[in-house]
Amino acid sequence: MPATTIDPTKTRVLKELKHVRPLIGCRFDPSGRYLFASAEDDTIQRFDLLTGGKTALIGHQSWVRGLASVPVKNTPVVSHDNVPTSAIFRGVAAVHKPTVFTLLSGDYHGKLLWWNGADATPKPIKTVEAHDGWIRAVAVSPDGTMVATCGNDQLVKLWNTADGRPIRTFEGHTSHVYNVAFHPNGQRIVSADLKGNIRDWEITTGKLVRELDAKILHKYDTGFGADIGGIRGIAFNSAGTQLACIGITNVSNAFAGVGNPLVVLFDWNDGKPKQLKPKDAFQGTGWGVGIHESGIIIGAGGGGQGRIWFWNPADGTNTHTVNVPTNARDMAIHPDGAALALAGANGTSYLYTTTPTPAVSPSPAPAKKP
C-alpha cells in the first residue's frame, strides 16, 4: 500500500542521480523501480533505483518534457518485506522482477515515442508525428488504454496506447497547451494553456464541459511584448476531488523570470480556485505539482536555486519548505508515496524521501532545511 502519511519536516535527500547535462522532466515507472529523466542532450536517462544502474534512451532528436508510462501486464504489488541491500529505499524493494511497461515520451519536434521501458536498453518501438511543434505534456488514462498529448499547436490529442492510432483531437485553446491530465474517474480530461485557461473535456464525446480560470498564472509583459506563465505542472488527487496547477505569478520582469511560484488548487466539484503560496518571498517558477495520498500538496520549482514546498490541505498554509541546490524543473511523486524526484537544471535528479521511516540507503545525504 502506498504511504498515506508523510512528515514533510523529515524530507531529506536519499540519492543524487547524476547526469552530465541539465535535466528537463522526470517520471517514475508504475512499479516505482525506475526513474526516467529527460535531458538537454535529447536523451532520456533511466535510473534503476534497485540496482543503481543508469541507461540512456536514445531516439529523440529534441528535448523531451512529456513522459508517462503504463503497465502492460500486472500492476506490481508493493511490499516492504525483504529489502535488498542494493535498494535505495523501501519503496522499490518489492520490484525484484522488472514489470513490463510502456514508456511514452513526447519531444519538442512534435514526436511521440513508445518504448518498452523495462528492456535492458530500450529502443523506440513506435513513433507518431503527434503535434506541429512542441509536445509539452503526455498523460495516460487511468485504465492505461489512452494516451493524451498537448502542445504548441494549441491542440490536445488522444491516442490509443496499444497501437498509437489517433482517437480524438480537442480543439479550442488559443495559446500553447502546456499540460494535460486525466481525471481519476476516466471520464474527463483537462488541458491547461499558456494563458491560464483550463478546459475540462468529456472524453467520449470530445465536448467541452467547462472552463476553469487560472489566468493568474499568466501575464502579458507589455514592456517586453511577450507572454509569460502557463500551467507548468498539473495533478489531480487520487479521489478526483481536487485539481492542482502550478506556475508563476506576480511577474515584474518576464525576461529575468522575476515573479513568484503559485499553486492554484481547484475544487473539482464547484471549480472554485484556492491559491497556495510559498511562505517565503521566493522568486521563480513552480515547475511541478502533486497531491500526496495524505492530502498534502507538494510543489517544486526554482529560480536561481530550487525549492520543494508542502501545503496543508486543510488551510492551504505552506507548512514546510526544502531548499534544493538547483532549479527544480520537474517533480514526480513515487507511486509508493514515500519519495519524490526532481529534475535538476544542474543535471542531477534529486531523490527525496518524505517519510519518517528510516531509509535503507546506507548513507543518505542530509537534506538542507530552509
Next chain:
Amino acid sequence: MGSLRCRLLAAFNACLALFVAPVCAEESLHQRIDQKIAAGLANYDQLAAPLAGDAEFLRRITLDLTGRIPPAAETRAFLADKSSDKRTKLIDKLLASPEYARRMQEYFDVMLMDRRRDAKVPGAAWEEFLRTSFAANKPYDQLVREILSNDGADPKTRAAAKFFLERDLEPTIVTRDISRLFLGQNLQCAQCHDHPLVDDYHQEHFYGIQAFFNRAFLFPDAKDAKAVIAEKAEGEVSFISVFDPKKAQKSTPPAVPGWKPIGDPKLEKGKEYTMAPAKNVKPVPAYSRLSKLAAAITANENIAFRRTAANRLWAMMLGRGLVQPLDFDHSNNPPSHPQLMTMLADEFAGHHYDVKWLLREIALSSTYQRSSEGSPKSQNIPEHRYAVAILKPLSPEQIGYSMMQATGLTDVYRNELAKTLTEPTLQTKLAPNLGPFRQLYGAQPGEPEDGFASTLDQTLFVKHGNHVRNLIAPRTGSLVERAAKLAEPSLIAEELFLTVYSRLPADDERRELAELLRPAANRTNTLTEVVWAMLASAEFRFNH
C-alpha cells in the same frame, strides 16, 4: 613651444606696461571700445548704423541683462522718459536687479554645465551658488577658483563642485572643458597628437591640464550620488602621439598651456599621505596636485584665462566673440580686433574681474547700442566689424520668459502674488512653464550650446502645441483679454506692440490691425491669432 607662448608673453609684458603707465586713463573703457571698433573698418563712422532707438535699446539691454523682454509698463515709462541719461540709469537699474543675477545664473549654468542632468549636485543648490555669486558681483576669477577647487566634501559648499562631479571627473571631458571654457582653447583634438590644424595646440598642453587631476578620483565611486573627489599621491599622465612612428611615451607634470610645469615636491618615503589609502577610506595625499589647479588657471600671468573670460562676456552682449569660435583662440585665428581683445582682458583683470563693471562698460558703448537695422551701404560689411548690431537668437530661457511676459502670464502671476511678490516668488511660478522651452530649444545634455538651428519640433511646438496655445489663451489680466477690452483699434495695436515687441506700432501696422479687427466676427479669436503671429515672428524670436 611655438608662437602661442611668445605671443602670450608679449601680451603679458604689454599688460604690465599698461598698469605702470595707463594709456588714455581719462577715457572710460566704453569710449575706448568704440575707438577700437571704429579703427577696425575704414570709414566706419560713415558706414555704421546709427544708434538704436529707445525701444530697440530697451528690448535689447533688458533681454541681455535680465533674460526677458520688458513689461509693457516699463516700456511705456522708458519711452516717455525725457532725461538724457536714461540709458545709463536703465543699465544701472538692470544690473542692480535680482533678474540680472537670475539671467547670469542661467547663462553660466548652460555655459559651465552644458545642460547635464543633475546626478550628484541638485540643480537648485548649484543655481543658488551661481545666483548669489552674481548678485554679490563676486569677482569672476574667484568664482572660477571656487568651482575648480571644491572637492564636494563640505555639504555647505558642495554645489561648487558640480562642474567636476557631474562630469564624473572623466579626464578627457574635464580637460576638454577646462581648456574650452577657461582658456578659450579646445584641446580635444590635441588628445591623441598635436592638433592637426592648430599649430599652437600641443598634445602636452592637453596632458599638462589633465595632470592636475589625473590622481583624483570619485570616492567611493562615480555611481554614488554623494561621491566626493579624493586624490592619490602617485600617478603620472603618459601619452604617445599617434603620429610618432617611434611611439615614444611622454609624460608631463601639471602645467597650464604655455607656462612652466608645476613639479611635485619631494616627499619622504612613507609620508606621501596624511590619510593612507585603504578599503573604504578616502585617502588624503600630503601633496595635492588638484589643489594647484584653480590658482594656476586663474593666475595673473595666464592671459588665456582673462582673454576667454572677457571674450565670453563680450559675446553674451554682442552676439559673437572677438575671438570666434569662443574656444578657438590661437595665432592663426586672431581676434577680429586684437587690441580690443587685449584691452578688454587686461581691464577686466585690472578691475579685479568685476563682471558688472565690464558689462556696464560694454552696454554703454555705442558699439553695443548701435541699431540692428541694416542699410544698403552696410550690406557687404562682415558682421564682425560691428557696423550693424548682430541679430541674436533668443536662448531657450529668453524665449520662455519672454513668451510668458508677452502673453501676460507673468503679469497674471505678479497680480496673484501681490504683496508677496519678489523675484524668487515670481520665479517659482514661472519655472514650471520653462521646461518645454528648455527641452525643445536647448542642446542635448553634455553638448555645448552653439550654433542656431530652427527645427521642425520647435516650429510645431509654436504652431500646434498646447503649451503656447495655453499661454496665449485669454484669462484675466492676460494680453488678449486686456486688448479685447479696448475699443479703439489704434489703442489695441499699441497694447499689442508694446507688450510683444516692446515698441509702438508704425502707422501701417495700426492700419493693418484695424482692418483685421473690422469684420468683428470674434474679436478675442482674432486677437489670439494676431498675438500668435507676433510670437511666431522673427522680430520676437531674435534679440535685435
Next chain:
Amino acid sequence: MKHCPYACHTSDHLVNRRLFLGGAAAGFAGLTNPAAARELAASQKRMLVIFLSGGVSQLETWDPKPNTDTGGPFRAISTSVPGVHISELLPLAAKRMHLLTLVRGINTAEDEHGRGATIMLTGRRTEPGLKYPEVGAVAAKLLNTTTPELPGHVQITPGGGSGFNKEDAAFLGPKFASVTLADGKPPADLPRPAILTTDADREREAFRQKLNAKFAQSRRSAQTEAYTESFEQASKVVAKANAFDASREDPKAADRYGRHDFGRHMLLARRLLEQGVSFVKVSHTNYDTHHENFDFHIEQLGEFDRPFSMLLDDLSDRGMLESTLVVVMSEFGRTPRINDRYGRDHWSKAWSVAMAGCGLKAGAVVGKTNANGTAVTDREVNGGHLFHTYFRALGLDPTKNFHPAGRPIPIADPKTSAITELLV
C-alpha cells in the same frame, strides 16, 4: 535661397539638404521638374533597419547549431539557398534566403545593451567626449530624396512617446536626428489640432508672413531666414502627415503582415520607404531572454517572421529591393550556453546579422562559427565593418570625412573596412 540684401552671412550648416527639419533647401530647386524628380526617385536609395531589441539569439535565427550542447531544442531547416540552414523558427524567411545575405562571424566584444547598441548603430565603440551619429542620421544626411518635406530619419518603436530626437544625429545636427513614431503614431504636434480651424490657421499664417516681411526689410540674416522659412516647411510636412498613417494601406496588406503591432509597424515602414523616407528603423521588442529563451523566441520570432518576409516580398515585387538596404540587427547575440532557467544571456563574441537588398550579393553567407557556436572561426567582423558595408552597399564612400567644427571625422571607423565579398 532668395537673395538677401543685408547682412546675410549664409553658412553651410544652415542650409539643409532636407526641408524637413528647418533651413533652406537650396540643393533641391530642380525637384520641381517632374522628370528630374522621377530620375531621382529611380536612383534614390533607402535603408531599413529592423532592430530586434534586447539581443536576438543567433542560434534561434541565422546560425542554428541543432543537437549540440548549445543548440537548444529547435531544428535547423533548409532554405531556398541550397546548403544554407536557418532555425525552424523562421520558416517564411527560409523561403526567401535567396534574397538575404548573412553575416555569421560578428564579434562586437561588448555585452552591455547600451554600448552594444552604440556599436551597431554608429559603427564605433563608445568614446568619452565624442558622440558619433547613428546610421539613420548618416543615411538621412547622405542619401538623396524625392520628398524633402518628409523626415529622412524615422524610427518606429513599440512604445514610449512619439517625438523629435536630437541626440542620435550627434554632430550632424538635429535636422538629421530621428523622428520617433511610437507605436506608429506621429508626434502629437504634427497634425493640426482640431481646435485650430483651417481658416484661423491661414489667417494667422498670413499675418505672421506680413510681420516677417516687414522685419526682413531692414533686418535679415541666414538665421532669421531659416527661422521664418521653418514655418512654411512645417506646413508642408503637416500637409504630408498621411505618410505616417498606416491605416490608409490596403486592409489585405495588413492581413498579410499580421494583425499585431509589429505587423502594423512594418507596413508603416513600407509606406514610409515608398514615400521617399531615406531611413526607417523598426524596433521589435523584446529578445533579452535571460529566462525561457526558447518559449520567448517562439513567440517573438513568430511575430517577426511573417511581416519581415512580406516586406521583403513587397520590396522585391515593387522593384524597390535593389535600391533599399535591409538590415536585421540587435545589440548583440545570446550565449550559446543555456542557463538553468532555460535562458540565454548576453553574447557578443560570435553572432549574426541578416541583410538584404541594395548592393548586396543575394544568398551569400559570410563568416563561420565553430560547431557549437561559441567562437568565430572565419571572417570575423565587428560593428565597424558592418557600418562600412552598409554605406558601400548604398553606393557611398564611408572612408570620406564629415567636418564638424572644421575637424575631419571619417564617416565609418577607419580601423575597419567593408565586407567587400558581400558587395555586388
